[in-house]
Structures are given as C-alpha cells and as structure tokens.
Amino acid sequence: MYENLCGGELRFSKEMREEEKKVIVKVWSEHGVKEYRRRLEEATFKEQEIEKMVTELKEVIEKATKKKEVIVRGAKGAGKKNGWWDRECEQAKREVVKALRGWRRNKIDRSRFLEAKRRYRERCREKKKQKREREEKEIKEIRTEREVWKYINRERKKKEPVSEKITIQEWEEKEKQTVMEETEITAEEVGKHIRYLKKRKAPGWDGVQNEAWMYGTERMVERMVELMNGVWRGEGFPEDWREGVICPIFKKGEKNRAENYRGITLLNTGYKLYASVLSERMKREIEEKGVLPDSQAGFRKGRGTVDNVYILDHLARNELRKKGGRMYALFIDFKAAFDKVDRVKMFECRGDICENEEQGEGGRERGRMV
Structure with missing residues (x-):
C-alpha cells in the first residue's frame, strides 16, 4: 500500500x-x-x-x-533490538571492527579477524545465557500476580526522582x-x-x-x-x-x-x-x-498483551508444579x-x-x- x-x-x-x-x-x-x-x-x-x-x-x-x-x-522494512547488551559486548564488537579494518588493509591475517569475530559471538551468547538464568531464578520465586507486576514494572523505564530543592x-x-x-x-x-x-x-x-x-x-x-x-x-x-x-x-x-x-x-x-x-x-x-489497575495493559504506553500472557503463563506453571494443582482460565x-x-x-x-x-x-x- x-x-x-x-x-x-x-x-x-x-x-x-x-x-x-x-x-x-x-x-x-x-x-x-x-x-x-x-x-x-x-x-x-x-x-x-x-x-x-x-x-x-x-x-x-x-x-x-x-x-x-x-x-x-x-516497500517494506524491519528492525530489532535486545536487552542483554553491555559494555563487554560493545568492547568485543569494537575489536571485531578493528580486526576487520586491519585485515582489509593487509596489516593482520584473516585468522585474527575470524578469532575476534568468534570471541564476540561467544560473548554475546554468554550474556544472553546469564540474563536468562537470572530471570529464571527470580521468576521461580514469584508466587502472586502482584509480584509478577512488580517484576515487570522494575524492568520498565525508571522515572526520574523528584528534586528535593524545589520548595512547597x-x-x-x-x-x-x-x-x-x-x-x-x-x-x-x-x-x-x-x-x-x-x-x-x-x-x-x-x-x-x-x-x-x-x-x-x-x-x-x-x-x-x-x-x-x-x-x-x-x-x-x-x-x-x-x-x-x-x-x-x-x-x-x-x-x-x-x-x-x-x-x-x-x-x-x-x-x-x-x-x-x-x-x-x-x-x-x-x-x-x-x-487503572496494573492488569489493564490495553491502550497504555509501555504495556501490551505480552505482559499479561507472561503473567498467566507463570501463574499456570507455578500452580501445576504442585501436587494435584490446577488452574482455571476463561478467555473471551x-x-x-x-x-x-x-x-x-x-x-x-x-x-x-x-x-x-x-x-x-x-x-x-x-x-x-x-
């Protein structure tokens, strides 16, 4: 169109x-x-x-x-982003770029460039794994919907604190x-x-x-x-x-x-x-x-269906882990x-x-x- x-x-x-x-x-x-x-x-x-x-x-x-x-x-286009990137990943990426330039200018061997690229990929995989493990550990300790929303809200953009220098x-x-x-x-x-x-x-x-x-x-x-x-x-x-x-x-x-x-x-x-x-x-x-309550995700900035799907999935898994545990959900x-x-x-x-x-x-x- x-x-x-x-x-x-x-x-x-x-x-x-x-x-x-x-x-x-x-x-x-x-x-x-x-x-x-x-x-x-x-x-x-x-x-x-x-x-x-x-x-x-x-x-x-x-x-x-x-x-x-x-x-x-x-015409069409696409894009993506992640949440595990840090300074170590940034540094590893710079080393890859530096090695690539050196190889193109015949200052270093191609093997050194490939080695830098391999280290960069390993670093990214490790960061993803660490982030996933931290999240899984924290999620296992969550028991209620309120705790789930507390976890989600913490991951959202933080508000700037109010300056104490402003008078009443x-x-x-x-x-x-x-x-x-x-x-x-x-x-x-x-x-x-x-x-x-x-x-x-x-x-x-x-x-x-x-x-x-x-x-x-x-x-x-x-x-x-x-x-x-x-x-x-x-x-x-x-x-x-x-x-x-x-x-x-x-x-x-x-x-x-x-x-x-x-x-x-x-x-x-x-x-x-x-x-x-x-x-x-x-x-x-x-x-x-x-x-509005925290469970209201529709038509609100920074919230979406994924939030509620995540909460429902977590609560269901938590209940089903128990002996004889069950959970009823109604979708309309x-x-x-x-x-x-x-x-x-x-x-x-x-x-x-x-x-x-x-x-x-x-x-x-x-x-x-x-």
Whole structure:
C-alpha cells in the first residue's frame, strides 16, 4: 500500500505488486519543503469563524504544497533490538571492527579477524545465557500476580526522582499555573504532537497530509492553536472534522459478506491533532491518579498483551508444579467488539464530563465508503 497520495491510497495485490502506476503526489523533499514554507509565509489568514477558519487553512495548505507526477511501488522494512547488551559486548564488537579494518588493509591475517569475530559471538551468547538464568531464578520465586507486576514494572523505564530543592511554594505556584493554563491549548502542546506525526500516511477526506503540519511555519501552527481553542471554548465544531473516509479491510472468511470486513476510518489530520492533545491530557490525568489497575495493559504506553500472557503463563506453571494443582482460565473474544458499543450511551457519558454537552452530542462522525 502506498499512502502518500492526494486524496486516498493505492493498494497492490501480490500478483500486481510489480505493476507500475502514475499518480500525483505531494513533494516533501528538501526543495519541496522550502517552497512549501515560502508559500505559507506569503499566505494571509483573515477568517474568524470556526468553519471558515478550517476551510481557509485547508485551502492555504493545498495551494502551498508542491506536487508532481510519479510512478509508485511497494516497500517494506524491519528492525530489532535486545536487552542483554553491555559494555563487554560493545568492547568485543569494537575489536571485531578493528580486526576487520586491519585485515582489509593487509596489516593482520584473516585468522585474527575470524578469532575476534568468534570471541564476540561467544560473548554475546554468554550474556544472553546469564540474563536468562537470572530471570529464571527470580521468576521461580514469584508466587502472586502482584509480584509478577512488580517484576515487570522494575524492568520498565525508571522515572526520574523528584528534586528535593524545589520548595512547597514553588510546587503550589506551578500547580496553580497548570490549572489556569489547562483551559487553553498551547502552541507547545500542538508542536509536540506535530513532532509525533509520521510521514507517508493516508490523509482524511480533505487531503491534508501529516507532512503539511510537520513542515509548516510557526504562523500556521499559531493559526491551528487559535482554531483548536475556539473549538475547546465551545464556539463551534468544524463540519470537515466530523467526516471520515471508511476503508473496508478484509479480515477472514467469505469475501462476499460485509461482516467479514473491518472498517478503518481515515480522519482529517487537523482533527487528529486536536484529538491527540485531548487524549494526552486524559491519559496523564488517569496515570497520575492511578485510576487503572496494573492488569489493564490495553491502550497504555509501555504495556501490551505480552505482559499479561507472561503473567498467566507463570501463574499456570507455578500452580501445576504442585501436587494435584490446577488452574482455571476463561478467555473471551467478543466478535466485532467495537461495533457493539452503545454509541448513544457513550455520547451521554461524554456529555456528563464535558462542559459543552451539546457539542459532545453533535460531534458524531459521518463516514464515506471508499
């Protein structure tokens, strides 16, 4: 799938992967970015109403973006990382590189290079073995789910300790300022989420790609902040933000049955930026107040299904080692779980926690099938 297209995406089957097709793409090369930013600097923003601001911003981005006709093909990549690497492994690797350079320059024999390479591989195998043995020993001593989570959390990224030099008065002032500022969305927040955006992703119905924000000027970001704060204050909600392009993705089963497809909605990037700002505020509040239990792994940063699988496996093994030991586990996979959510009730709940309940009720999306 090639997603950097004006207004949609192009898919290739296995049989058609080598077929070439000409399309119009938006250019985000160094020259294209310079041209884009130059045109943005020349643009003017006049509108003040929410709906007109969105239309104006979209038109400015479209006119400023450089385009060209190209031939597209598929692409893919991969990567990996480990957790056992240390200074000894690093030193052994340096010795291999040093020996390789010496051999290429005819300063040492090939045998010395192969010997360094062999030592490096042995060192890596030994480090992996040591790490595995330490983990196995510690895991055998774990008895409860709480202890399992304690072990997992220790392996996660550690939080920096709070400085004791900060006074109570400074903390109070900081929290007061935070409460006051949280009523408005800041350019720093928007800029942070713009940096999170990825290139070559399919846009929503308006055709504005992530690159338009990534390479935009400060004036453009400031304009977006004005728009977001207008929505935040309840001054209106852009109609464009309520529309999404629904792309049916086949899951499994009979291809002629609609229920065997999952609908993926492509939303406008401006709305996704706004939603990501609100989402981070909510996540920060939830994590700081400890609302969710450790066993809740879904949709949480740094956690995943593997954590719960690991815990379940350990508890099962621990129980089955006992004489006559047994353990019961119930697994439920709801069919089309997200489709069965009561949307009306969900919007009622959202209305209860939003200051602008009317906006919450009216913010439902409209979808267009493609």
